Amino acid sequence: VEVTDVPYADLLTKITKAVQADDAPEVVRVSTVQPDWNDYLMDLSDIASEAKTLESMTIKDEAGIVKALPSDVTATGLFINTDLFDEAGVTYPTSEEDIWTWDEFLTAINEVVEKTDAKYGMVMDASDHRLRAFTYQYGGQDFFLDDSGDSYTTDDATKAALQKFVDLNNDEVMPKSVWTSGED
DSSP states (O other), X not given: OOXXXXXXXXXXXXXXXXXXXXXXXXXXXXXXXXXXXXXXXXXXXXXXXXXXXXXXXXXXXXXXXXXXXXXXXXXXXXXXXHHHHHHHTOOOOOXXXXXXXXXXXXXXXXXXXXXXXXXXXXXXXXXXXHHHHHHHHTTOOOEEEOTTSSSEEEOHHHHHHHHHHHHHHHTTSSOTHXXXXXXX
């Protein structure tokens, strides 16, 4: 086995160039699949079925053949500064029966900011999987290949979730600089 380490920033370009040169790697671990790789990808449908991968997380071609499997499925957790909530007199969930909706959470953090010296109600690190989890929680399916298989599209729920996320940044619920410049 020959392992080639490639800097993440160069990975998609390197694989695309290898595919174009008819020298695609046998195995590769990537965070996305480019449409022009399609002819070089194996049919992973049986593996996806056996592993019971999430239908929405598998990547299929126009014929419905699974071409890529999710490799990094993770949970997104929420940490609450209970000292600030207690100081503001705002209650927070303490059991699974009390789990907030996003709207309930946003109402609570806005109240905490009003009643304490907190500058922001929340922060979300600038990572694709955090934003994707947010999108899914609003019912969106993220981005997917359109019927032509040549470009990506999305659904109305994803658009609405992304607009909500932009609004949270613009309304200073969270520091805008985290997603615009990687600061804070």
